[in-house]
Amino acid sequence: MAARRTTPGAEDRPLSFIEQTRRTQLIEVTIRLVAEHGYAAASLARIAQAAGITKGAVLYHFASKDAVVAAAHARVLDALVADVGAAVEAAPADQAPAAYVRRMVGHLAERPDHARLIVEAMLHHGRPAPEARWKPLAALLQNAREARGLDPGPDPRTLALITGGAIDAIVGERLRDAAYDAGAAAESLIEMLEAAAFG
Amino acid sequence: MAARRTTPGAEDRPLSFIEQTRRTQLIEVTIRLVAEHGYAAASLARIAQAAGITKGAVLYHFASKDAVVAAAHARVLDALVADVGAAVEAAPADQAPAAYVRRMVGHLAERPDHARLIVEAMLHHGRPAPEARWKPLAALLQNAREARGLDPGPDPRTLALITGGAIDAIVGERLRDAAYDAGAAAESLIEMLEAAAFG
DNA sequence: GTCTATACCCGGATAGAC
DNA sequence: GTCTATCCGGGTATAGAC
8 A cells, every 4th residue: 555645754765756747746736726716726636636636646645635735835935935045145235135025026926826825825824933934034134234334223023024014915916917017016115125224 | 484595685674683693693703713713713513613503593694604704804894994994084194194004003903803804804705806905095195195295206006005015914923923012013114104105 | 583403515534456 | 556436524505393
């Protein structure tokens, strides 16, 4: 009998080629389903149907339904942090916050399906380290302030929180109205943020 | 036989006293359930159990499960717009945006259960007129600008959108960390907003 | 008019065929 | 090692008792 099911903890052993393929296929299908019809549509039956196999087959490759969506979630998050991380590291410290906002909005606006998945995952998968959301940007703001030789101004946590929420709203609007200029909105946000952070 | 079930469109005929009572009881129970255990916990069985009656009894008073949560949603939204609306009307035009932000954050911070329900409803009940979210604040910003005799600055829609998202983030953080000072955060946000809007 | 008991369906998971 | 056929629980909605 089974493979993944019997080894719930140890996911790190080599994967057969066909399994590798199926897994990525299932992940992609799941991302598409959630993006198009919302989180609730991501039932085992629909995932299986969309992939052309049966429910049980899906559960052979993943330990549970939650594992499938968690994998999909992880995939899009990885892509996001890789992209934004690279952009931030390529920028000088005093411009890192701007780079962060710019790339974050850009990345999500370019990938509506990823954006939807992330939004949905926020609410359903509850709270896996909520501070992970604002801590990185808060750190960037702190550094940028030092790079510019400024005294500590307003609470970085609040600044980062506000900015994160604003990014969500901009991306969300872009999702609903494809004609909305998310790039311009991001620049407005950056101006507001820099004015508040660097006086 | 039944009452509500057979008259899906016409909800406006007089309600018996006992029905009135049950309805409000069920709405309150639903708000509590969603607030404490998330949207998924609001099943007919749990609502019924929490109210001390059976599932069928709930469906006597409401046409469907969705109708129950929609009613709960409507109740908290009404409370919100009444409160914020009053605060805005009591303020002079050039300070209306600040009043809006202040009361919005205040209202939601004071009612964590309402806040959670609204957040959850956003995602699940999909998109019922998404512009309803930013239009009111955008109008206030426009008016305030005229009251101060300023030229049209940055796009009010974007400004309103950013502010709305920031409010969500502040309230959300307050929900997770009761020690977080949402009032102070609101003042920071107001400063940023006024700087951007009124230069 | 109000509520209970019950049917039905859909979603997730398991046992076992190939 | 891969997948199909089947089961079981919990969900919503209905038929009918009081």
